[in-house]
Amino acid sequence: MQRLLFFGLLAFSALRADTQNIVWVSPCTDTSFCFDPGNCAGGRVTLWEEAVTTCSSPKIHYSYKIDLSNNNSIDIQSNEDTLNLVLPVGTHQVIWRATDNCGNISQACSYLIQVKDCTPPSLLCISSIAQNLLVPDCFTKFNVSDFILSASDNCTPKAMLQFGMRRPNTGSGFPADTSLRFEKCEQGSYPVQIWVRDGNGLANSCKSQVVVQDNAAQCICEQAAGIFLQGCAHSADSVLLKNYTLKAMLQGTPLQGPPISMVFEKNMPDSCFGVAFDSLPLNGAYTGWARAFRTGNPLEGVSTFDLVLINRHILGQQPLENFYQVLAADVNQSKSISTFDIIEIRKLILGIYDSLPQAPAWRFIRPVPDPLNLLSFGEVRDTHFFSLQNLLVDTLFSRLNFVGVKMGDANANATLHGGIETENRAAPLRLLLDDRFMEAGREEWVAIRVSENTVLDGWQLALGTDHDRLEIRDIRGLPAQFVAWDQSGEPRISCLADVPAAYQANDRLFEVLVRAKTLGLVSEALRLNRQNLTAEAYPAGERSAQPVELAVPTPRVGATIYGPNPNPFSAQTVFSIELEKPGPVALEVFDLMGKKVFGETRHLSAGRHEWVLPAAVLPTVGVYAYRVCAQGKVRSGRLVRS
DSSP: OHHHHHHHHHHHHTSOTTOOOEEEOSOOOOEEEEOOTTOSSEEEEEEOOOEEEOSSSOOEEEEEEEEGGGSSOOOEEEOOSSEEEEEESEEEEEEEEEEETTSOBOOOEEEEEEEEOOOOOEEEEOSEEEEEOBTTTTEEEEEGGGGEEEEEOSSSOGGGOEEEEEOTTSOOSSOOOSEEEEEGGGOEEEEEEEEEEOTTSOEEEEEEEEEEEOTTOOOOOOOOEEEEEEEEEEOTTSOBOOSEEEEEEEEEEOSSSSOEEEEEEEEESSSEEEEEEEEEOSSOEEEEEEEEEOOOOTTTTOOHHHHHHHHHHHTTSSOOSSHHHHHHHOTTOSSSOOHHHHHHHHHHHTTSOSSOTTSOSEEEEOOOSOTTOTTOGGGOOSEEEEEESSOOSOEEEOOOOEEEEETTOTTOOBOSSSSBOOOOOSOOEEEEEOOOEEOTTOEEEEEEEESSOEEEEEEEEEEEEOTTTEEEEEEESSOGGGEEEOTTSOEEEEEEEEEEEEEOTTOEEEEEEEEESSSEEGGGTEEEOTTTSOOEEEETTOSSOEEEEEEOOOOOSSEEEOOOBSSSBSSEEEEEEEESSOEEEEEEEEOTTSOEEEEEEEEEOSEEEEEEEEGGGSSSSEEEEEEEEETTEEEEEEEEEO
């Protein structure tokens, strides 16, 4: 209650100072109460509510009204601040009012009160009953009344209590049966549940045991038999597949005894399976089914190369090899292949989807009669069905085989053995990064180029950065639908050409806008993110992928000089210089009158160097000019000491 009052006062603090109001700080929610002991007509209800006011006098006056049976008529009124009454059984409405010394009246605090029986009947059962099978029909029946030692209820007379019984795990809710029948093939001990329910719907149960006997030895149970299922799972190219789940269902109607329903579900570590439904009564009719499924990574085996193959199929340039590949490409389940399937798969590759909206990761289907018929959608069946009109002996249903189809994987390179087939012995396609040295806070477009002449149907890659050093801001040179950004701000690219794209060596593939967070080379902080997406290129007309590498071209000849960083500066600034070979480097600083205030020459080795210029070498705070000379290169500019 203190917490509610605290939050109520916080709410008042947000009101304008010249506003007076009353707010309830108690929940005003529906509640229920149980009958008083020995009273089946009603129960004591004790309630109070609390409010706060902005009035200068905090005193609040409470009153309530009660609508018995909630029938829109007020039956009880009181100015008490606490409701403490015995109310009859049923659902009633209470309406609270609050007023203060400033004349404010609260909005109503209204809710329902239910007064009900909360005590279920008590029940004591016999622990076990044994009975013989009756000759000549060879069955016995147990009645619920045989098991009850005592039963009583606080409000319902014993004569009006309801009783029921069932076998465990054969139903829910209150059982409708008051007896159970056992046949000659059900000799032995069985658990049973005994139930009682009172007039208010409250129930209780106890456990007992029945023992079915044939002391006269005149009720012989005929020998049982079994139904057995066998099959294997394989890929479209007949490679056996592992690690999938098989589920089978059997239902039967024996000549004697209750109906039979059995379920088998198990992960199959090997490609082939065997299911046994044994100990089934003879001379019964049985039906059932078996199906296989697997949940896995939706992106497994899926790449832009699948989009290339699907696009070639749509354009009639290179049809897919069999119907299973066609089924894998039909991710929108339209029973045809179109550009819409390409769009859905690309969203999965780019990380826009984490699963395909209209297709599972894997489909297991019965083998189609003619896999070379690419229009076999009408023959797709996910389930093997079996039936037997009269079980006389052990019966085997074999060749219940399945074909595993990885949805989106048009070239069928995914496996059920733990991942994606990634072996690729083709020479890599090298992409060249226009590397450069960047100052902190600077943004530049950086080109990524092809290193050799090539013709591509498509390519894919993901870029990553050292987030403390570099940030990718944008990409240009590619259609927007080919690029997606993950939560860390890194791009995935899936590029599919409508017609093969020809590139000459050093042609620009695309450009990246980067922002440097520290001083350094772009190549030191930008890389291919192979964990997000495998970097691959797809040569025109080929049925295999080419790995992609990101490299830096040979450094430029001579020297590269970068301006001071930071600028303006107060303590020190840094000039960065890259030298192809060893040599002298001169740094000079002049005031605005042209007088040299600092000059020094250093002999530096090949490579990158940082020349630190302390503020103390400059006479005063102000604006200066600098000049750096190295191996025939000169850079000059303004330098500000703050």
